[in-house]
Amino acid sequence: MDTTLKQENKFLVALKKVGRAFKNQTFLYIVKRVLSSLFTLVLLVALVTALIRLLPDTKFYDVATYKKIAGTSKVMANRWRSMQLFLAGRADANGNPVPVLYSIGRYILNILPYYKTIPQSWTDYSCTTVLESWTGFVYLGYSKSMSSYVTNVIASRMGISFRISLYTIIFSYLFAVPLGIAMAKKPGGTVDKIGNVFIVLNYAIPGLVFYLVMWDVLGNANGAFGWANFGLAYDETRPLTLVPPIFCIVFLGIPGISIWVRRFMIDELSSDYVKFARSKGLSENRIMYTHVLRNAMVPLVRNIPATFLGAIIGSYYVEKIWTIPGTGLLLVKALQGVTPDIDLIEGLTVIYAAISMVSFLLGDLITILFDPRIKLESN
Amino acid sequence: MANMKNVKLTNPADVKKGEVIVSVKDLVVQFSVRHRILTAIRHISLDIYKGETIAIVGESGSGKSVFTKTLTGMLEENGRISNGSIAYAGTDLTQFHTNEDWLNIRGKRIATVFQDPMTSLNPLRRIGSQITEVIRLHRGLSKEAAKAEAINLLKRVGIKDAENRYNDYPFQYSGGMRQRVVIAIALACAPDILICDEPTTALDVTIQAQILSLINELKQEYGFTVIFITHDLGVVAEVADRVAVMYAGQIVEYGTVNEIYYDPRHPYTWSLLSSLPQLGEKGETLYSITGTPPSLFNEIKGDAFAPRNPYALEIDFVKEPPMFKVSETHYAKTWLLDPRAPKVERPAIIGEISDRVAKIYSHGGEE
Numbered sequence: 001m002d003t004t005l006k007q008e009n010k011f012l013v014a015l016k017k018v019g020r021a022f023k024n025q026t027f028l029y030i031v032k033r034v035l036s037s038l039f040t041l042v043l044l045v046a047l048v049t050a051l052i053r054l055l056p057d058t059k060f061y062d063v064a065t066y067k068k069i070a071g072t073s074k075v076m077a078n079r080w081r082s083m084q085l086f087l088a089g090r091a092d093a094n095g096n097p098v099p100v101l102y103s104i105g106r107y108i109l110n111i112l113p114y115y116k117t118i119p120q121s122w123t124d125y126s127c128t129t130v131l132e133s134w135t136g137f138v139y140l141g142y143s144k145s146m147s148s149y150v151t152n153v154i155a156s157r158m159g160i161s162f163r164i165s166l167y168t169i170i171f172s173y174l175f176a177v178p179l180g181i182a183m184a185k186k187p188g189g190t191v192d193k194i195g196n197v198f199i200v201l202n203y204a205i206p207g208l209v210f211y212l213v214m215w216d217v218l219g220n221a222n223g224a225f226g227w228a229n230f231g232l233a234y235d236e237t238r239p240l241t242l243v244p245p246i247f248c249i250v251f252l253g254i255p256g257i258s259i260w261v262r263r264f265m266i267d268e269l270s271s272d273y274v275k276f277a278r279s280k281g282l283s284e285n286r287i288m289y290t291h292v293l294r295n296a297m298v299p300l301v302r303n304i305p306a307t308f309l310g311a312i313i314g315s316y317y318v319e320k321i322w323t324i325p326g327t328g329l330l331l332v333k334a335l336q337g338v339t340p341d342i343d344l345i346e347g348l349t350v351i352y353a354a355i356s357m358v359s360f361l362l363g364d365l366i367t368i369l370f371d372p373r374i375k376l377e378s379n
Numbered sequence: 380m381a382n383m384k385n386v387k388l389t390n391p392a393d394v395k396k397g398e399v400i401v402s403v404k405d406l407v408v409q410f411s412v413r414h415r416i417l418t419a420i421r422h423i424s425l426d427i428y429k430g431e432t433i434a435i436v437g438e439s440g441s442g443k444s445v446f447t448k449t450l451t452g453m454l455e456e457n458g459r460i461s462n463g464s465i466a467y468a469g470t471d472l473t474q475f476h477t478n479e480d481w482l483n484i485r486g487k488r489i490a491t492v493f494q495d496p497m498t499s500l501n502p503l504r505r506i507g508s509q510i511t512e513v514i515r516l517h518r519g520l521s522k523e524a525a526k527a528e529a530i531n532l533l534k535r536v537g538i539k540d541a542e543n544r545y546n547d548y549p550f551q552y553s554g555g556m557r558q559r560v561v562i563a564i565a566l567a568c569a570p571d572i573l574i575c576d577e578p579t580t581a582l583d584v585t586i587q588a589q590i591l592s593l594i595n596e597l598k599q600e601y602g603f604t605v606i607f608i609t610h611d612l613g614v615v616a617e618v619a620d621r622v623a624v625m626y627a628g629q630i631v632e633y634g635t636v637n638e639i640y641y642d643p644r645h646p647y648t649w650s651l652l653s654s655l656p657q658l659g660e661k662g663e664t665l666y667s668i669t670g671t672p673p674s675l676f677n678e679i680k681g682d683a684f685a686p687r688n689p690y691a692l693e694i695d696f697v698k699e700p701p702m703f704k705v706s707e708t709h710y711a712k713t714w715l716l717d718p719r720a721p722k723v724e725r726p727a728i729i730g731e732i733s734d735r736v737a738k739i740y741s742h743g744g745e746e
C-alpha cells in the first residue's frame with residue numbers, strides 16, 4: 001500500500017517536471033524555433049523542387065545514352081528514359097509526368113528522418129521487381145557526378161571540413177580576442193596603432209594571392225619552411241599538412257574578430273558601470289577582465305556557431321589549393337558535369353539551409369546563457 | 380614620477396568629528412578640448428569637516444561634478460589639475476596620477492554614488508557579486524564572510540528578502556532599489572567620505588525622499604562625511620549642514636544651511652533660491668535668472684555672474700571680488716559686501732522665500 005503510494009508520487013513528480021519544462025519559457029522558445037525552422041525548411045524544399053521541375057526533362061537523363069539505346073530499340077530507349085525520370089521524381093513508373101505537388105511531397109517524405117526503403121533499380125523496365133534499394137533515414141537522392149548517394153557523399157566530406165573549421169575557430173579567437181583587448185586597453189596607443197596597421201594590411205591582401213603565396217612559402221620542400229615538411233597537398237595520414245590552410249584562414253580571419261572585440265570593449269569601457277567600478281577601487285585589469293570583457297563578448301559569441309557551421313560548408317579555394325576532399329568543392333563539381341547533378345545540388349541546398357538554421361538557434365541560445373536580461377518570448 | 384600607490388595614509392580615526400578632513404586650496408582644473416583649454420574649476424578653496432554633510436549646489440555646468448571627481452581621481456583623460464592642492468589623510472591628492480595610485484583611496488576611503496542607478500551596475504553580473512567584489516578586495520574577507528556581509532548591507536539599505544535577491548541581476552531591480560544597492564556598495568568598506576553626485580535626480584519623488592532619508596540614517600550610523608551634489612536647493616534643506624554655491628567653476632558663497640536660506644548674500648544665491656520650484660505659487664512671477672553662464676573657454680574678467688546680475692556694480696565687470704567674510708562660517712564672493720559698495724536691498728521675495736522654506740522644511744531654524 002505504502003509502496004504503491006510512493007510510486008504514484010514518483011510518477012506525479014515526473015509528470016510535474018515535464019509540465020514545468022513546458023511552462024519554462026526557454027524550452028517553449030526552443031520548441032517554437034525548431035518548429036518554425038522546420039516549416040521554413042519545408043518551404044525551401046517546396047520552392048527548390050518547384051524550380052527544378054521547371055527544368056527541361058533533358059537535364060535529367062543523358063541524351064547521348066538515350067540515342068545509343070534508341071539505335072537498337074526505340075521502345076527500350078523510351079523505357080530507359082522514363083525510368084530515369086521516375087528516379088528523378090518527375091514521372092510515375094509509366095513515364096507519365098507527375099504534378100509538382102507530388103514531387104514536393106515525395107522529397108519531403110524522403111528527408112523526413114524515419115527508416116525507409118527506396119528502390120533504386122529493377123529487373124525490368126516496368127519497375128515491378130526491385131533489384132536493389134537504398135535503406136536509411138534521410139534520403140537525399142543519388143549523386144551522378146560522385147556515383148554515390150548524396151548523404152554518403154556529404155557525410156564522407158563533412159568530417160574534414162568540420163575538423164578544419166574547428167581548429168580555425170579555436171585559433172582565430174585565441175589570437176584575435178587578446179589582440180582586440182590589447183588594442184582596446186589604450187585606444188590610440190602604440191599597441192592600438194600597430195594593431196590597426198596589421199588589420200589594414202591584412203584586409204588589403206587579396207585572399208587568393210595570400211593562399212597561393214603561403215601555399216608555396218609554407219609547403220615548398222626547398223623553401224623556408226621545408227624543414228617542417230608541411231607539404232603542398234593535404235594528406236589524411238599526415239595531420240601536419242593541415243597547418244598551412246588553417247594558418248591562412250586564421251590569419252585572414254583575425255581582423256574581422258579583433259576589430260569587433262576592440263569596438264565592443266571600447267563601448268563598454270565608456271559606460272557608467274565601468275566608472276562606478278573604478279570608483280569602487282577596482283584595478284584597471286580587474287575591471288577589464290571581470291566586467292568589460294564578458295559584456296563585450298555577448299554580441300560576439302552569438303556569431304560563433306554561425307561562423308563555425310558556416311566553415312563546415314567549406315572554402316572553395318582552400319580545398320582546391322590544398323586538394324582537401326571537403327564539402328567546399330562539391331557544389332562546383334555538381335554543376336560541372338554534362339547533365340547537372342541535380343540531386344547533389346538540391347541535397348546541398350537543404351543541408352546548408354538546415355545548418356544555418358541550427359546555427360542561428362545555437363547563437364540565440366548562447367546569447368541567453370551570457371545575457372540574463374534576454375527573456376525569450378515564446379510568441 | 381613618484382609612485383603614490385604606497386603612500387601611507389593616516390588613519391581615518393585620527394581626525395575627530397568637526398575637524399577638517401579635506402582641505403582644498405586654490406584648485407584649478409582644466410580640460411583640453413580640441414586644442415582649446417576649458418577651465419572648469421577656477422581657484423576653489425574649501426575645507427570640509429569630518430561628519431558633516433556639505434551640499435554643493437549650482438546650475439548645470441557649474442563644475443560640481445568635476446570638483447568632486449578630483450577627490451577620487453576620476454577626471455577624464457583630457458582633464459588635469461593645473462594648480463592647487465587637496466589635503467586628505469596626510470597627503471596631497473593632486474600628486475596622484477595613475478589609476479593605480481588611487482586604488483587605496485577609491486571605494487575604501489572615498490566612495491561615490493552616481494546619478495543614474497540604472498547604469499551604475501554591470502547589467503550582466505549578479506547584484507551579490509558586485510557587492511562582494513569590493514568587500515573582498517578592500518577588506519580581504521573570505522567568500523562566505525563577504526556574502527554574509529553583503530546580505531547584511533542589502534538588508535541595511537532596505538532591500539527586502541535580501542538572501543534571495545542577492546543572486547538577482549540588476550534588471551530585476553527597480554531604479555530605487557538599484558540606487559540602494561549602489562549605496563550598499565559605497566558603504567561596503569565603511570568609507571570616510573561619501574560623495575553623492577545627484578543621487579536622486581533620476582528617481583521619482585517618493586523614491587527620492589526614501590533615498591535621502593536612507594543616506595541621512597546611514598550617515599548617523601556610520602559617521603562618514605557626505606558631499607552631496609544637487610542643483611535642487613529644496614533637497615539641500617533635507618540633508619545638508621552646510622551649503623556651497625557654485626557658479627562658473629567657482630564657489631561664490633558658502634555657509635550653514637540656515638545662513639544660506641535666511642541670510643543669502645550673493646545675487647546668484649538669491650536667484651537660485653527664488654527659482655525653487657517647491658516655493659513658487661501659481662501665477663506668481665519669481666525673480667529669475669536671465670542669460671547664460673559665461674563660456675569657460677575664455678578668460679573671465681571680473682565677477683563671472685555680473686552680466687546676468689541686475690545688481691551688478693561697475694567694478695564687477697573689471698575686478699574679481701574676493702571672498703568676503705559674513706560670519707565665522709559664512710563667506711560670499713560679491714562686491715556688494717565691500718564696505719564701499721552702495722547699500723542694496725535684496726529682493727523682497729527672498730525674505731518671503733525664507734519664511735516659506737521654514738514652513739516647508741521644519742529642519743530650518745532649529746539648529
Ligand SMILES: Nc1ncnc2c1ncn2[C@@H]1O[C@H](COP(=O)(O)OP(=O)(O)OP(=O)(O)O)[C@@H](O)[C@H]1O
Pocket residue numbers: 410411412417419437438439440441442443444445446455457458610675
Ligand atoms: N571631460 C571633459 N572634457 C571637457 N569639458 C568637460 C569635461 N568634463 C566636464 N567638462 C566641462 O566642465 C564644466 C563643468 O562640468 P560638470 O560636469 O562639473 O558640471 P555639473 O555642475 O556637474 O553639471 P550637472 O548639474 O549638469 O551635472 C562644464 O562646462 C563641462 O562642459
Ligand SMILES: [Mg+2]
Pocket residue numbers: 443444445576
Ligand atoms: Mg554633474
